[in-house]
Amino acid sequence: MTQSLTHMTAAAKDIFSAALTAVAPKNCIHRHCRRNGDTLEVDGHSYDLSQYDNIYVIGAGKASAAMAAAVEELAGDRIAGGVIIVKYGYTTPLEKIRLIEGGHPLPDDNGLQGAGEILETARMAGKKDLVICLISGGGSALMPVPAAGISLHDKQKTMDVLLSCGATISEINTIRKHISAVKGGRLAEAVYPAALICLIISDVVGDDPSTIASGPTVPDAGTFTDCLGIIEEYGIAGQLPEAVMRHVKNGLGDSRLEPPKEGAPAFKSTRNLICGGNREAIDAARDKAAELGFTPLVLSTTIQGETAEIAKMHAAIAKEVLASGNPVPSPACILSGGETTVTLGGHGKGGRNQHFCLAAAGEIAGMENIVILSGGTDGTDGPTDAAGAVVHGKTAEIALSKGLDPRHYLKENDSYTFFQTLGDLLVTGPTNTNVMDIRIMLVDALTSAGRGKTHR
Numbered sequence: 001m002t003q004s005l006t007h008m009t010a011a012a013k014d015i016f017s018a019a020l021t022a023v024a025p026k027n028c029i030h031r032h033c034r035r036n037g038d039t040l041e042v043d044g045h046s047y048d049l050s051q052y053d054n055i056y057v058i059g060a061g062k063a064s065a066a067m068a069a070a071v072e073e074l075a076g077d078r079i080a081g082g083v084i085i086v087k088y089g090y091t092t093p094l095e096k097i098r099l100i101e102g103g104h105p106l107p108d109d110n111g112l113q114g115a116g117e118i119l120e121t122a123r124m125a126g127k128k129d130l131v132i133c134l135i136s137g138g139g140s141a142l143m144p145v146p147a148a149g150i151s152l153h154d155k156q157k158t159m160d161v162l163l164s165c166g167a168t169i170s171e172i173n174t175i176r177k178h179i180s181a182v183k184g185g186r187l188a189e190a191v192y193p194a195a196l197i198c199l200i201i202s203d204v205v206g207d208d209p210s211t212i213a214s215g216p217t218v219p220d221a222g223t224f225t226d227c228l229g230i231i232e233e234y235g236i237a238g239q240l241p242e243a244v245m246r247h248v249k250n251g252l253g254d255s256r257l258e259p260p261k262e263g264a265p266a267f268k269s270t271r272n273l274i275c276g277g278n279r280e281a282i283d284a285a286r287d288k289a290a291e292l293g294f295t296p297l298v299l300s301t302t303i304q305g306e307t308a309e310i311a312k313m314h315a316a317i318a319k320e321v322l323a324s325g326n327p328v329p330s331p332a333c334i335l336s337g338g339e340t341t342v343t344l345g346g347h348g349k350g351g352r353n354q355h356f357c358l359a360a361a362g363e364i365a366g367m368e369n370i371v372i373l374s375g376g377t378d379g380t381d382g383p384t385d386a387a388g389a390v391v392h393g394k395t396a397e398i399a400l401s402k403g404l405d406p407r408h409y410l411k412e413n414d415s416y417t418f419f420q421t422l423g424d425l426l427v428t429g430p431t432n433t434n435v436m437d438i439r440i441m442l443v444d445a446l447t448s449a450g451r452g453k454t455h456r
Contacts, residue, residue: 001101002368002394003371004368004369004444005392005393005394006372007198007370007373008392008442008444009371009373009390009392010145010442011289011294011371011442012290012371012372012373012390013373013390013426014288014292015285015288015289015292015333015440016285016373016375016426016438017438018284018285018287018288019281019284019285019288019377019438020281020313020377020428020433021041021284021433021448022276022280022281022283022284023068023201023276023277023280023284023433024066024070024432024433025063025064025066025067025070025201025376025432025433026069026070026073026134027067027106027276028067028070028072028201028275028276028280028433029067029070029071029199030070030074031276032199032273032275033070033071033074033199033275034074035074035075037049038050039220040074040075042197042199042271042273043273045271047130047195047197049075049078049130051128052078052128052129052130052195053126053128053129054080054125054126054128054129054130055075055078055079055080055129055130055132056079056080056081056082056121056122056124056125056129056130056131056132057071057072057079057081057082057084057096057097057131057132057133057134058082058083058084058118058121058122058131058133058134058187059082059084059085059118059132059133059134059135059136059139060085060086060102060114060115060118060134060135060136060138060139060142060143060213061085061086061134061135061136061137061138061139061142061201061213061376061434062086062087062090062104062136062137062138062430062432062433062434063090063134063136063137063201063432063433063434064084064134064135064136064139065084065086065090065091065092065094065099066083066092066432066433067098067134067136067199067275068077068082068092068094068099068134068397068440069092069093069094070284071132071134071199071271072094072095072096072097074270074417075132075299076095076096079096080096081096081097081098081121081260081422082096082097082098082121082132082332083097083098083114083118083121084097084098084099084100084134084137085100085101085102085114085115085119085142085143086099086100086101086102086109086138086142087101087102087103087110087138087142087380087430088102088103088104089100089101089429089430090397090430090432092432095118098117100113100114100117102114102142102144102364103141103142104138104139104141104142104261104416105138105141105159105163105383106156106159106160107141107142107144107152107155107156107159108139108144108152108156108313109152109358111141111142111143111144112144112145112152113351114142114143115143115144115145115182116145118143118157118182119145119181119182119187119190122187123190123191124189125191125194126193126194127193127194128194129195130194130195130196130197131191131194131195131196131197132196132198132199133187133191133196133197133198133212133216133217133287134196134198134199134201135198135199135200135201135212135213135216135217136200136201136203136204136212136213136301136433136434137201137202137203137204137212137213137378137434137435137436138213138378138434139212139213139214139216140172140173140176140183140213140214141159143180143182143183143187143213143216145180145181145182146179146181147178147179147180147181147247147257148181148287149246149247150179150241150244150247150422151243152186153241154179154241154243154244155179157240157244157315158175158179158240158241158244158303159172159176160235161233161239161240162175162236163235165234165236165342165343166341166342166343166344167230167341167442168268168304168341169203169204169205169214169339170205170208170211170212170243171230171388173211173213173214173215174222174226174227174230175227175231176214177214177215177220177259178222178224178227178247178248178251178257178258178259179244179247179248179316180214182216183213183214183215183216183259184214184215184216184218184220184222184259184260185215185216185217185218185219185220185259185260185264185266185267185378186216186259186260187216187217188216188217188218188260188266188267188270189260189264189266191217191266191451192265192266192269193265193269193271194269195269195270196217196266196269196270196271196275196309197343198217198218198270198271198272198273199273199275200212200213200272200273200274200275201274201275201276201277201432201433201434201435202274202277202278202435202436203339203435203436204305204339204377204436205278205302205304205338205339205405206302207274207277207278207279209272209274214276217270217272218267218272219260219261219262219263219264219267220258220259220260221261221262221444222259223258223399224248224252224257224366226260227248227251227253228248228249228252231245231248246354269378274402276300276339276433276435277301277436278338278377278435278436278438279301279337280435281377281435281438282298282301282335282336282337282438283298283335285335285438285440286298286333286335289331289333289335289440292333293331294331294332294333294442295328295329295330295331295332295333296309296328296333296334296335297327297333297334297335297455298334298335298336298447299314299317299334299335299336300335300336300337300338301337301338301404302337302338303336303337303338303339303340303343303439304338304339304340304341305340306340306341306342306343307340307342307352307355307356307359308342308355308356308359308410309432310340310356311355311356311359311360311363312359312360312363314336314356314360314372314439314441315360315363315364315370315372316363317334317441318334318364318367318370318372318441318443319364319367321334321443321445322367322369322370322443329447330369330443330444330446331442331443331444331445331446332441332442332443332444333440333441333442334440334441334443335390335438335440335441335444336375336438336439337435337436337437337438337439338436338437339352339436339437340352340356340437342355342413344413345411345413346411346412346413346414347413347414348409348412348413348414348415348416348417349382349383349384349413349414349415349416349454350381350382350384350413350414350415350416351376351380351381351382351383351386351388351390351415351416352381352382352418352437353374353375353376353381353387353388353426353437354374354381354382354384354386354388354389354415354416354418354419354425355410355413355415356374356388356439357372357373357374357388357390357391357415357419357424358389358391358406358409358410358415358418358419359410360372360374360391361391361396361399362394362396362406362410364391364392364393365393365395365396365397366394366396366397367393368392368393368394369393369443369444369446370392370393370441370442370443371391371392371441371442372390372439372440372441372442373388373389373390373426373440373441374388374389374394374426374437374438375387375388375426375428375437375438376388376434376436376437376447377387377433377434377435377436377438378430378431378433379428379429379430379431380430382416384416385427386416386419386420386425386426386427387426387427387428387431388425388426388437389415389419389424389425389426390424390426395422395424398422399418399422402421402422404418404421404422406418
């Protein structure tokens with residue numbers, strides 16, 4: 001790799017790191033919450049802590065432990081107890097709140113036990129108590145309390161099918177809410193009549209709180225009819241457990257099985273607040289890119305679609321920058337966020353960010369002045385220990401020289417093996433946050449003329 005590419009790769013990683021810092025849970029919580037004596041200010045709304053008998057903290061998600069630590073900093077002297085569930089490894093020391101690690105993306109017995117404890121705490125809260133709920137991405141899998149008649153194994157099988165068929169996170173959550181005893185506003189029902197503040201770090205496009213972790217404290221607008229439509233669209237009825245299909249069909253004819261809707265009593269004493277999301281991360285990445293001497297351009301924070309096609313589109317934009325200086329002049333940093341999907345056709349190992357980079361590598365082959373990084377802000381891309389990968393214009397050439405055909409690994413959905421062999425995986429470890437994915441493209445026309453910039 002040339003010196004210019006080395007500098008650009010380092011710059012891309014610095015930009016990604018700046019994005020992660022901006023959405024660190026502590027920073028997200030303290031941007032919106034502060035305490036003055038007995039008054040807790042939450043985004044302009046005041047809570048007199050002296051008026052509550054007890055304060056409990058509950059929640060789930062990859063960022064929830066770090067969120068809980070920030071809440072302990074604010075109100076630790078008043079917290080009576082609580083329970084938080086995180087993905088294995090996503091831990092932070094806590095003093096007043098019990099921390100449980102559970103399975104993600106497939107739920108396990110630890111998560112089931114923890115979710116039961118969360119429900120017990122929620123139901124224990126009385127009218128003169130305050131419950132602070134901390135929700136972030138991953139919360140759906142980490143609170144796996146099935147609806148009556150459905151087992152944990154049934155939920156695990158359902159998740160496996162949904163993750164493999166290419167369903168969007170919104171579609172997955174629609175079904176999750178309807179086979180759960182805690183999602184889709186049911187947790188708010190359990191807390192009622194206590195006051196409830198739910199602080200949320202978003203991992204979904206559009207930051208819809210009813211979708212994040214399947215909206216445990218938010219009214220549900222979906223229906224069993226929607227669930228059946230998703231199942232039919234992907235043709236997965238025969239793959240889902242009989243108990244799940246039976247529950248969906250029962251729900252079609254019994255509105256009492258629906259999650260609580262807008263106007264339910266529980267939501268009158270509930271406040272939901274988005275504390276951080278992909279936009280904050282992208283904004284920080286934009287500022288860091290400008291500091292390093294690149295002209296930044298944010299494409300969108302709401303990009304969805306098939307990963308390989310999105311990669312082709314990004315590569316085409318990078319090529320246009322080189323050819324015409326549009327839509328932004330070189331040296332450029334083109335940024336995007338969101339969450340794409342990979343329809344599995346092979347039997348390899350990887351994730352959508354690694355798949356994105358592998359697809360992009362073929363599109364920019366031979367163009368030494370382009371570096372592309374794609375990473376999951378949670379530090380985990382699919383079922384791997386990598387957050388994503390980094391590629392450049394010589395990646396394909398280097399791979400072929402080592403006997404690695406990018407097209408083969410792309411077809412086999414084996415991007416992890418490909419990048420592990422090349423040493424181009426992006427490995428951060430657990431970040432304790434989760435605001436979807438970030439894609440960073442650096443384009444510097446000067447490198448092609450041998451006058452590569454040294455970006456600081």
